Amino acid sequence: MNEMLFWVEASPEAGIGHLIRCIALAQAARLKGVQCLFLLNENARKIALTQHDWEFPIIAIKDSDDTAQITKLILTSPPDVLVVDGYTLPVTVLTDIRQSIKSIVVLDDGELRLTPYADVVINGASTENDSTYRQQRNNVYCCTGSKYRLLRQNFLAIDIKPVALRHGIVICFGGSDPAALTIPLLKALDKTATQVPVRVITGAANPDHKKIKNLCSKLRFPVQHIHQCQDMAQAWVDAKLAISAAGGSQFELGVCNTPSILVKVAENQHSATQVAQAQGWCRAVGKDIDINELVAMALALYSDEKTLTEMQACSQGKYDALGSERAIDAIVKVFSASDNDKN
Structure with missing residues (x-):
């Protein structure tokens, strides 16, 4: 697994939590030698650049609703893994690219809108939707519950x-x-x-x-x-x-x-x-x-x-900051299995 592309939303309306947890995941991936890029609209790009620990290339998009542009950008150079996080990101893009991406990771809070396309679902808040995730996609890998809370490296x-x-x-x-x-x-x-x-x-x-x-x-x-x-x-x-x-x-x-x-x-x-x-x-x-x-x-x-x-x-003893590392290990495992199947 050489490259991960993060498609994330951030704005005054959506907040920056989606972006922050994706930064945490990208930091853990980068420590394992994986190149991480972010696909961001202008709102998200501006917010990302205010973060002191930001160190990732950005592919800029004009509008998160421009599905044709987003689909083209992703398929022009398909990443090994696509990470998706946001409540308003158009699901039609995932429909169009699903067969061209080896592994798709969806960060979910129980919304369940994007998870039918996921090879890996990350939900550090709860395991209560695991059965639904598996009904939506029977071979999905669930990174759910307290072991997979995504925190940035400075919390270590x-x-x-x-x-x-x-x-x-x-x-x-x-x-x-x-x-x-x-x-x-x-x-x-x-x-x-x-x-x-x-x-x-x-x-x-x-x-x-x-x-x-x-x-x-x-x-x-x-x-x-x-x-x-x-x-x-x-x-x-x-x-x-x-x-x-x-x-x-x-x-x-x-x-x-x-x-x-x-x-x-x-x-x-x-x-x-x-x-x-x-x-x-x-x-x-x-x-x-x-x-x-x-x-x-x-x-x-x-x-x-x-x-x-x-x-x-x-x-004390109920929380740690290793969730991002655990999630990356799981993503690598799923990607490697998929790669072996296709070979």
Whole structure:
């Protein structure tokens, strides 16, 4: 297996989680000598180039809906493996190219739209759709469940700190904050007259980052705003408490043993978030929670170091950052079997 092509979406509407986990997979592949390229539209290209750990060639496309252009680009020089990740990528492209690509990998969150074309499905959040994946394509290889959470390489080198040596609350609602929770949360915190230090992180696709920066300059509590943070591993490790969107970020928080309040902003986050809450290291709430209730929960937790220490202990040994490496090993195995069959 010499080359992988990643066809991924990222935008203010879709967020950047698809792109981030594909970067994690590409980093693991590159360490095994595989060349990785990305097929990106303009929105995704701009977001990719803001990432400090970006080091992959880009094949630019004008529009993700231009199926003729995308099909032509893929078939002009077919990769050994095509990786697909996105909720709006047109399925007709996979129909047209399926017979020309040795292995197709689909990253799925339970959407099940692209998985009928997959040789390998990656879903690090859950195994509950395995039977459906196999009904859709009977020889599919399922990289599902906790062993296949895709985290970038910098999460392999973290030094875990005990709660007593951590500082402040970190607020981050992912790459785009689709529920627009950051500004109301900061305003509600300010009304309490708290002096708890806060670090608020906005992602590359957040359309309100300038408004958030301006608001932070007017708040009465200690606050640092970081836009496009380039080391989330260190940010999570330093946090005494995190208020975060659920989804991919919760796996990062689990690896960092960071006590957290996870806010579910999408229905497909429900299952994995319930598992995390049952483990004891986080509290899970919905995006429609009263913002003042969320603030009260956060400040009560932050002031209770005994509970935070107990929460941190609950995450120990339950998460690691090796999912990307395991997934690449599985992809190589499937590709090699396919190659042998065709020879």
